[in-house]
Amino acid sequence: MSLDFDADRAVVGMVHLAALPGAPSFDGDRAAIRDAALRDARRLEAGGADALIVENFGDAPFYADDVPKHVVASMTALVRDLRRETDLPLGVNVLRNDAEAAVSVAAAADADFVRVNVHAGARLTDQGVVEGQAAETVRLRDRLDADVSMLADVDVKHSAALAERPLTEEVAELLERGHADGVVASGAGTGHETDRDHLRAVVDARDSLGVDAPVFVGSGVTRETVEETLDLADGAIVGTALKEGGETTAPVDEARVRELVDAAR
DSSP, X not given: OOOOOSOTTEEEEEEEOOOOTTSTTOOSOHHHHHHHHHHHHHHHHHHTOSEEEEEOGGGOSOOSSOOOHHHHHHHHHHHHHHHHHOOSOEEEEOTTTOHHHHHHHHHHHTOOEEEESOSSSEEEXXXXXXXXXXXXXXXXXXHTTOOOEEEEEESOSSEEESSOOOHHHHHHIIIIISOOSEEEEOOSSTTOOOOHHHHHHHHHHHHHHXXXXXXXXXXXXXXXXXXXXXXXXXXXXXXXXXXXXXXXXXXXXXXXXXXXXXXXX
16 A cells, blocks of 8 residues: 655645534534535645545544444545545544544545554553554455555554653554554644654654655644645644634635645645
């Protein structure tokens, strides 16, 4: 598998889904969820984003690693609608860490990649201890014969390590033993800037392995920081900075997308 976004400094725009049916914040309007997702995807593409990734951001509090079947059904329908809307590479992230669901949705809806927050090892999160299921996830992809790449987080946001380990070991286990196709470095939480030294250490760990796997930044990238960030990383996954007023839950602002993409180039 490979991650080819036709750009050396790829900007991946977030499509944050509103609360889906069954979530505490669901307002009863299924059509509005679809309309908002399509609107944001159109604005991201028009602004020059190189790829899109869809996640069930509105579903908090999140299930740890096994979302209900109705979430999988809703996300499959929505991602399929987005697939018909855009030819951009399309990704799926099922929060908090349901990699089986993400791969299944991506395979059914013809998406191109998934993001897995905890692919190997374990992290302490607000859902408790979340454990990676790399063995199951990679084998499921093979069983489904799905041409779906995997981005795996290193020290994912909104979590803490259970024990300190050398970063080089973590990255090696994701890319070599875990068969991830790329890794993501992020800050402490949504919209939080990714520490530059941490990013550099992840890139150095990847380089030491001699593998052709991209490193993405997963939080806190802004128009002001994207050029410097992409001097180190291969791409950036951007959500908050592309929204109206810089508010994570607001609609995507096409002008902000264009400004950030121009700065990235």
